[in-house]
C-alpha cells in the first residue's frame with residue numbers, strides 16, 4: 001500500500017481546486033487530480049499541468065478523469081484510485097459549476113436547475129457516501145489513521161442572488177450535506193468541514209470581473225481585494241493537518257470579511 005496520505009480533490013484541473021491540490025502536495029499528500037475532460041498531451045493547462053507542477057516541485061500526483069454528476073464515473077474514479085494507491089485520507093469536494101447563463105429567478109429554467117443541482121449537490125452527496133464507506137472500512141483495518149472530508153460551498157449558501165437561484169440553492173443544500181456527514185461520521189472519528197469562498201479570482205468569476213471590481217472598490221469587503229485560490233487552500237491545509245478537527249460540522253468563510261455585518 002502507498003505510504004503517504006492521499007487526497008482526492010474534485011475539479012482540480014484549474015481554479016480553487018488547482019490551488020488546493022498544489023498546496024496539499026507541498027504538505028506531503030499524494031494528490032488525485034480530477035477533471036471532466038483531460039488531455040495527457042497538454043501540460044500547459046488543465047489536469048496535466050497541475051500534475052506536472054506538483055511533480056516538478058517534488059510531489060506526487062496523478063489524474064483521474066470523471067464527471068462527478070455520473071454514478072458510473074464516480075465509482076470508476078474511486079476504484080481507480082483504490083487500485084493505484086489503496087487509500088484516500090482526505091476528500092475535498094471542490095468541483096462545481098455556475099449556471100451557464102445568469103437568469104432571473106422569474107425566468108430561469110428547469111434544465112439549468114437540474115444541471116447545477118446534479119453537479120453541485122447530488123454529485124458530491126453520493127461521492128461522499130461512497131468515499132465515507134471506504135474510509136470507515138480503511139480506518140477500521142488501520143490503513144488510514146486520520147480520514148477527513150471537506151466541502152467547498154460558497155457565500156451563496158447563505159446570500160441571496162436571484163440571478164442565479166439554482167446555484168444558491170445547490171450551495172445551501174451542500175452546506176447541510178456537510179453537517180449531515182459530520183453528524184453521521186462522528187462515531188468513526190471522521191471530521192467534516194465546510195469552507196465558503198467569497199469572491200475568488202478564477203474562470204468562474206471571469207465574466208463578472210467589472211461587477212465585483214466595483215463592489216469591492218465600494219467597500220463590500222473588509223479586506224479590499226479579490227480572494228485567490230491560495231486563500232482557500234490555506235484553510236484546507238489547516239484542516240488537512242488536523243488543526244480544525246474539533247470544529248467538525250462547522251463552516252469557515254474565506255471572503256475577506258464579506259460576512260461581517262457593519263455599520
Ligand SMILES: NC(=O)c1ccc[n+]([C@@H]2O[C@H](COP(=O)([O-])OP(=O)(O)OC[C@H]3O[C@@H](n4cnc5c(N)ncnc54)[C@H](O)[C@@H]3O)[C@@H](O)[C@H]2O)c1
Pocket residue numbers: 010011012013014015016017034035036066067068069094095096097098119152153154155196197198199200201202203204205
Ligand atoms: N470563484 C469563486 O468566486 C467561488 C466562490 C464561491 C465558491 N466557489 C466554488 O469553488 C469551487 C471551485 O470553483 P472555481 O472558482 O475554481 O471554478 P472553476 O470553474 O475555475 O473550476 C471548477 C472546476 O470544477 C470542474 N468541474 C465542473 N463540473 C465538474 C464535474 N461535473 N465533474 C468534475 N469536475 C467538474 C471544472 O472542470 C473545473 O476544473 C466550485 O464549487 C465553486 O462553486 C467559487
